[in-house]
Amino acid sequence: MGSKVFFSMILVASLWAATFVTQGVAQVQPPANIPGLFPPGLPIDLVKCWSSLFNIEGCVLQISNSILSGKFENLEAACCKAFSSLDANCWPQMFPLNPFFPPFLKENCARIVPNPPSQK
Secondary structure (H helix, E strand, C coil), rough: CCHHHHHHHHHHHHHHHHHHHHHHHHHHHHCCCCCCCCCCCCCHHHHHHHHHHHHHCCHHHHHHHHHCCCCCCCCCCHHHHHCCCCCCCHHHHEEEEEEEHHHHHHHHHHHCCCCCCCCC
16 A cells, blocks of 8 residues: 555656646747758748738638649639739748649639739
């Protein structure tokens, strides 16, 4: 019975320590760096890249659905216009796991929102 009491005390002390230590550690650790996914010192500001898409209601959801389904029929013209106006340098950081998606999406958006003829 003595070993059960000792084990219980150790368990309670460990849980207590873990509760108080992890709160401080979470604030001290630098953000995780996944090699190749988000390299340090990005020259492109991801917030700026995504902000134009977040400003169009439902645009990010429409793009996410297109990624998952491979279908582009549900993209609205405003979303396509916002995506087409993005700097191409944003694409590798926005879609690091699928580098072929942004050009494919832009091509499909060109069908939804054709470029107006240039005036001379």
